[in-house]
Amino acid sequence: MGLRHVDMFALAADLVVFALEDTRLKILLIRRGNSPFKGHWALPGGFLEKGETLEQCAERELAEETGIELRHLKPLGTFSKPGRDPRGDVISVAYMALVRTDGLTVTAGSDAREAAWVPMDKLPKLAFDHAKIIDTARTRLTDDLYQSQAVFSLLPDSFTLAEAQSVFEQIIGEPLDKRNFRSWLHKEGILQETGEERRGAHRPAKLYSLEEGGL
């Protein structure tokens, strides 16, 4: 009743971590310190070790390679196309997260020579099938955009409607109609006015926060 005649595989947990930095949608990438793809950019991640779950592996690898500690990663999917890794049979189990960069310090470590927030619209060529994994994450984000409050976890506690619209636009990759977007927000009852305003180069803009229990 053993596993003697069963094919064995290595498993890797890979992470797509989204954040807004300077109002731009970015992804956390590392530059690989080891072959294959040495020196290339890739998603943070690494091999599952005996005695841990895939979720624990994902959290451990993220902390080791980027210095960022996250919990409650969202499962994204498995990537098992034969030949996806030149080293042999490696199945990737991918997770995603949406975070705020304030208070997060990125520090490269372990197999990562460098770690950085890279703008979604300026992604370099990536190792393995990581471009495909990011594409899947972006599709998931788009699919959930109007059905979940998750995307607002990218924004600070209070934000302007223009900032909220900008996040949506960067995720779907095209401009939205301002009036329709605001009327949708209003209909869903997701946001509430904080009573504060932001003053800058333009005329003052009202600040909003997430309504408790909305959507």
Next chain:
Amino acid sequence: MGLRHVDMFALAADLVVFALEDTRLKILLIRRGNSPFKGHWALPGGFLEKGETLEQCAERELAEETGIELRHLKPLGTFSKPGRDPRGDVISVAYMALVRTDGLTVTAGSDAREAAWVPMDKLPKLAFDHAKIIDTARTRLTDDLYQSQAVFSLLPDSFTLAEAQSVFEQIIGEPLDKRNFRSWLHKEGILQETGEERRGAHRPAKLYSLEEGGL
């Protein structure tokens, strides 16, 4: 740059296939022909082989063990708790599907001694962590219930509102208010009247079908 020092695992694809049979919500189970858990009920599934993807493995195992051929399985998640399989390090990647039983013939084969549709509310004790996998599938189904049309793929082309409500109730495991349920259906514009009625022991009931492009 090989995988010499990397821990290796067996991978299994397991399937949670839901269907309505005689208006009852059921799951497709097999009775195991081999140890461990020989003679116990379990989800259909089996080991990933080199050269195939996890999706292909899931489709192959389902066909081998139950005679049912399905495409477009929905990824459910990974189950990687150490010790979940007495044979050693086996990671399960689970998929789910919602099907109609008409035209489907279940035929046990391969490692399955028996294959059958088992009512959700009469599940036997299951092998491995398969009860937990089913629980996860049911939670997913519940979470998506009001946001996707997927659940209607359990129903025939035309159905009564009472039949639709019964499916919802069996998934969430509790009764719904008839008036609220119908008003939600109406508001969403998911269904259209077919113009036909079903006549039976009770007064005739209007038949409905899915509105194209609703929800």
